[in-house]
Every structure is written in structure tokens, then in C-alpha cells.
Amino acid sequence: MSKATTTKTTYQIPIGPIHPALKEPVFFEFELDGEKIIDVNVKLGHVHRGIEWASRNRNPIQILYLAERICGICSYCHPIAFSLAVESVADIQVPERAEYLRVIHGELERICSHILWAGVAAHEIGFDTVLYLTWQIRERTLDLTEYLTGNRVTKGITMIGGVRRDITQDMLPKIHETLKYLKDNFEKLRHILLDDKTVKMRTKGCGILTKEDALKLCAVGPLTRSSGVKKDVRVDSSYFAYGDLDINYTTPDILTGEVNGDVYDRIIVRLLEIKQSIDLIEQCLDKMPAGPIVAEPKIPKLLAQLKKVNGEGVGRHEAPRGEVIHYVKLDGVNDAPYTWKVRAPTYNNILPWIPMLKGEQIADIPIVAASTDPCMSCTNRVAIVKDGNKFEMNKEELHRLSVEKTRGLML
Amino acid sequence: MTEEKILTAEEIVKYFIDEFNTKIKDVKIKKRSAGLKKNETTNIWIKIDKGAFKDIIKHLCALQFPHLSVISGNDLVNSIELIYHFTFNYGHRMSEIMLNLSVELPKPNPEIETICDYIPGALISEREKQEFLGIKIIDIPDNKRLFLPEDFPEGVYPWRRDETGPEKLYRNLHEVKK
Numbered sequence: 001m002s003k004a005t006t007t008k009t010t011y012q013i014p015i016g017p018i019h020p021a022l023k024e025p026v027f028f029e030f031e032l033d034g035e036k037i038i039d040v041n042v043k044l045g046h047v048h049r050g051i052e053w054a055s056r057n058r059n060p061i062q063i064l065y066l067a068e069r070i071c072g073i074c075s076y077c078h079p080i081a082f083s084l085a086v087e088s089v090a091d092i093q094v095p096e097r098a099e100y101l102r103v104i105h106g107e108l109e110r111i112c113s114h115i116l117w118a119g120v121a122a123h124e125i126g127f128d129t130v131l132y133l134t135w136q137i138r139e140r141t142l143d144l145t146e147y148l149t150g151n152r153v154t155k156g157i158t159m160i161g162g163v164r165r166d167i168t169q170d171m172l173p174k175i176h177e178t179l180k181y182l183k184d185n186f187e188k189l190r191h192i193l194l195d196d197k198t199v200k201m202r203t204k205g206c207g208i209l210t211k212e213d214a215l216k217l218c219a220v221g222p223l224t225r226s227s228g229v230k231k232d233v234r235v236d237s238s239y240f241a242y243g244d245l246d247i248n249y250t251t252p253d254i255l256t257g258e259v260n261g262d263v264y265d266r267i268i269v270r271l272l273e274i275k276q277s278i279d280l281i282e283q284c285l286d287k288m289p290a291g292p293i294v295a296e297p298k299i300p301k302l303l304a305q306l307k308k309v310n311g312e313g314v315g316r317h318e319a320p321r322g323e324v325i326h327y328v329k330l331d332g333v334n335d336a337p338y339t340w341k342v343r344a345p346t347y348n349n350i351l352p353w354i355p356m357l358k359g360e361q362i363a364d365i366p367i368v369a370a371s372t373d374p375c376m377s378c379t380n381r382v383a384i385v386k387d388g389n390k391f392e393m394n395k396e397e398l399h400r401l402s403v404e405k406t407r408g409l410m411l
Numbered sequence: 412m413t414e415e416k417i418l419t420a421e422e423i424v425k426y427f428i429d430e431f432n433t434k435i436k437d438v439k440i441k442k443r444s445a446g447l448k449k450n451e452t453t454n455i456w457i458k459i460d461k462g463a464f465k466d467i468i469k470h471l472c473a474l475q476f477p478h479l480s481v482i483s484g485n486d487l488v489n490s491i492e493l494i495y496h497f498t499f500n501y502g503h504r505m506s507e508i509m510l511n512l513s514v515e516l517p518k519p520n521p522e523i524e525t526i527c528d529y530i531p532g533a534l535i536s537e538r539e540k541q542e543f544l545g546i547k548i549i550d551i552p553d554n555k556r557l558f559l560p561e562d563f564p565e566g567v568y569p570w571r572r573d574e575t576g577p578e579k580l581y582r583n584l585h586e587v588k589k
Contacts, residue, residue: 045558218532236507243450341483
């Protein structure tokens, strides 16, 4: 940092804790040489709300609703992973029909999340028309979610040992209608995001994560699959009804025959997963057996049963962003669990940002950051400190740089 | 990192018992079935001795490079328990095995070696355990705080259940001017 040497050409920009591509706060410090990123430092925790600690005064049923509020987009994954953990500790067998219903809700959430992501990613590189298109499609999916669960976002569908609402015969036409709408629009979305020359130029070869780095840094979800690692909890293990269904790993080579691990590959993986989710919902509707939807409908009885259990267990589910894992320890004395540890997918996908961002340009930060679909939160200002002079760069400015880069390519 | 053969739960357990016998304190294999076809998923829970921890991680990585899901922790009054959740065999349909490796660190000076030299992805999880459970990770590559704010008082650990826990802090927030 000494000023005596004239060789120092790098400077630092802090980004965050509020940032354009994020939905929740995170702090980055970039070391830059001109436009090029040399090094990245990450700091988290700006929205740490002590949820695990808050659980110490709540019983498992109350925790379901607390878990639902960890994240708005993954409002199904967290309570369901918690339920899986509790069911494994208490050895509760979930009725088969509930296992299928759980898959349907999980996949519906994945469709919502991936379509939302496609819109945000398009917005980051300046295609706002695509943003509106995707949100129009997503709206139909949310309507279906509301129809099935009663809510658009916090669904309140999960119960330990099953689900809270059934899908009846008269609901099927509406589900099939929405799925048909999604299939009709899928081709349009695919054409826009994968065939467009400018999108290709902005995303191909950008933000590369190698397979080796993905393995070493324990990346999860579409991020690791787009680097060619076959890892997907739904395929790897048997939980819910996934063991009965026809499902395979989604990697970019299915479509292009090669794996590059860049932003373009991440678009491919998420798009293919939307199609896969539609297919899984249809399979479930076909194969779903009749029967009860919850193991123990009487809540006080369930709570009394859980209070006596002593043991520990883990619950894992493939959330839209990757593996979510909850660890639960019950002590057999208290209503509240002794320990509850939540690990969301983005937790594992933070370290891979460092190799992905190194060597890229400032204008690529939004799309590279957005390409991991981070589930933290959102930004407003960036301060640039150069030669002792301080400039401030706001979200709009950073977004403008990104849009300008796209326009530059189009000329 | 080439394609590796699929290990069974019994093979993994046998390997560790042969290699470390007395250092392995307790082994449980739990299987749970799901769906109409009742396919099973396996969880292995192993308690190990702290002395052999690093050596066991080394053997684990040699056996098959695992995915570290997360490290979780419990405050067990006289000691702090860390549980390393690893998964094996991913990439093969329904053959993934979860290995939960538990190690107890005695109070008042809970210490454990870092595993970042074998699995670099463990860094975030290790940093989190340092600040939330007040343990010391020996030779950790990056010692900075990750989740707690810079002005959070030293010596208070949110997941502890003893006098270093957060109860006192939140009851007397006026004293720390929060």
C-alpha cells in the first residue's frame, strides 16, 4: 500500500452490502487492475437474524412456520428439509400420497424460481423485455401455487409427516392447463435465451467455474451441474417419491455436447430443469396413489410423540439453488429441539464466486453474480476509491455499465 | 478426480474400523425408505476420537473425494460436538451415502485442526463454527469474521449454552448500546 512505489496499478472497489444482482445484502471487496478483477473478498451476515437461536423457544410445528420465513423464494424447501430431519429422528413414515404431493410442490417452486432467475439474468444484461415476458409466465405458475396451497409465496403446505392440503380430482384440469401453457411458452423462452447472438456473446466464456473447482469448493445445485458435476439430491438419493420417478442429472452437454462451466451453461441447465420439473409434475399426477396425506393429523398427539424422542437426524432436499440440509437434535425432554442447523445452498456457492469473478470485467459482475442465483439480498451503492479520490457508483450506474457493454457488442 | 467406484455403507464402515479400530467409538447405519417402491437411502453416523481426526479426514479423501455439505455443532455442556456431514457416491442414481462424522472437543479450550488443506470448500463452515461456537480451528487459512458484525462483543458465542452464550447480552442490550 506504500505510495512510494509507482508500480502499484490496482485499486479496490467495495460492492455491497447492498448490491444489484442480489436480493439480500452481501459485501464484496474487489481488487481491480483497470477493468479487470484480480481478487475478491466476501463478507456475509448482514441479514443474520438468529433464526436458529430463535428456535430454542419453539416446538417443531412452530419451527415449520419460522423455517418458511428464512427465504421468500425457497419458502417450501426449508420447512420440508426440517420435516425430513424430524421424520428421520422420530422414524415417522410419510403416507405415499403425501410423498407425491411433496414432489409436486417442490417442482412447482423450482419452476417459479428458475423463471424468475431467467428474467433477472436478462435484466442484468439489459434485456428488460425478456424480464417482463418471464414474469408474465411466472405469474401463471404463482396462480397455480395459490390455487393448490392457498398462498402465493409463504405456502404453509408442509406438515411433519405429510402435507396439509390434498389435490382433488376437480383441481386437475387447472393444473394441466397451466402445465400446457408453460410447455407452449418454454420454446419461446429457450429461443430467446439460447439462440440470441448478443446473449451468447455476453455469457459464453464468462464467469467460468471448472469441474475441479466445483468439486473442491463443494458447490451445489445448477451451479455445480453446469460445471459437469453430476450432483442432484433428487437423483442421488431416494426421498419423497423421487425414487419412483424417471429422473436424470441435467448437465449442459445434454443440449450442446460439451461442458464449459460458463454463464451460458448455467442458463442451459436452469432452462432444462424447468422442462424436467413440468415432466415430473405430470409423472406424479399419473402415478399418485390414493390414501391419507399426513401420518398423524392430530397435532397435540404429534407434538407429544416428538417430545419423547431423543436422537439426531438430517433432512436434505434439492432446492432450486441446490442441496439444502437441516440438522436436528431432539433431547427427549424439551418441546424445542436441542439444536437446529440450517444450511442453505448459497452458503456453499459463495466460495466458487472467487474463481468465477477473477479475471472478469467490472461490467460482468452483475451477470456472473446473478448466474449463481444467489439467495441473499440486494444492493444500492458501490463506492470506488481510486488514487485517494472517492467516487460513488450506485446500482443504476453499475447496471448502466452492464447494459452499455451489451449495446457495444450489438454494434 | 476420475470416476470412482460405488462404495457401500458396510464397506466404508469396515474400512474405518480396520484402519482405526479403537479410535472409532460408535457406529450406526440408518436406512430410510421412501415412495411406492420403497427405495432406501443410507446414513452413517460415526463418533470418532479427536486425536485421529485429521488422519481420518486424510483417509476419507483418499477413499473417494467427498462432498462436504456442512459442519454442524452442539454445545453438550462439558464439551462441544462438531458433526461433519459428508456425502459419497453422488453422480450415481440412488446410491448416495451420507457420512456424519462426529467429534467431541472438551471445554474450556475446544480446538480442532482445519480440513481446508484437503477440502477447500470447508472454509465458510469452519469460520462460522469459530464465531458461533467459540471453538478454535488450528491453521485456518482465513481467520476473519464471516456472519457476525465487526462490533459484536468478543467472547460471546450465539450457539453456546453456558456463560459465554448470548442470554446475558440480549437481556442487557442497553449496556452494550445496541
